[in-house]
Amino acid sequence: MFIFETAPTNFVELIRAIALAYHFNWDAPRTYLRLSRDFHNLTIEKLQQDIIKVASYNIKDYEIIPNPEIVFLIEVMENEQGIQEYWTPLRIAQEFEYREVAWINKDGLIIDVDSEGTEEVSRLLLDWGSAIEQQQWLINTKPAFGVTATSRYFLNVWHYSPRGCFL
Numbered sequence: 001m002f003i004f005e006t007a008p009t010n011f012v013e014l015i016r017a018i019a020l021a022y023h024f025n026w027d028a029p030r031t032y033l034r035l036s037r038d039f040h041n042l043t044i045e046k047l048q049q050d051i052i053k054v055a056s057y058n059i060k061d062y063e064i065i066p067n068p069e070i071v072f073l074i075e076v077m078e079n080e081q082g083i084q085e086y087w088t089p090l091r092i093a094q095e096f097e098y099r100e101v102a103w104i105n106k107d108g109l110i111i112d113v114d115s116e117g118t119e120e121v122s123r124l125l126l127d128w129g130s131a132i133e134q135q136q137w138l139i140n141t142k143p144a145f146g147v148t149a150t151s152r153y154f155l156n157v158w159h160y161s162p163r164g165c166f167l
Contacts, residue, residue, distance in 0.1 A: 002115070003113075004102065004113040004119075006086040006118070007072060007086075010129055011087075011126070015044060015132075018035070018137050018138060021143050022143055022149045024046075025153060028046065029154070030047065031154070032151065032153075035149050036147070037144070037148065038146075041056055042056055051108075052072050052074055054069075054072070056068065068128065070091070070093075071091045072087040073090055074087055088102055089118055089122070090104065099117060101114045101120075102117075
């Protein structure tokens with residue numbers, strides 16, 4: 001049995017609300033949404049049915065640098081509070097650092113966890129969620145004025161592996 005932290009509920013709800021407002025297709029096997037305005041950006045990318053990546057990027061010396069980029073495993077479970085959705089962080093990239101904090105097998109089941117790492121990511125998500133709210137991608141649950149939204153849908157289905165994506 002593993003003991004680990006998942007993404008805070010308010011972070012998950014915020015990303016879901018933004019995705020919904022900009023017509024992110026949760027049902028597609030792979031889809032991509034990039035929002036940008038002024039000097040801010042936010043990317044939500046579904047890598048496969050239960051794997052999602054949320055990221056912000058900076059440009060430094062002509063390189064695109066994640067600040068941060070986090071890949072999550074989405075799990076829906078039933079507990080005493082009803083059916084709940086949990087986002088378990090799998091890996092984080094930030095600046096020039098990369099860290100895996102949970103590992104899954106080919107069936108999407110968690111096989112190992114860095115408990116301390118998931119706790120650190122969960123704390124970071126509290127701050128990042130606040131920063132995302134301050135960037136005002138939504139105004140009363142509607143897309144904000146002046147935001148450029150780019151969506152892509154993919155015909156091929158990719159599968160996530162800890163070493164990257166493959167067909």
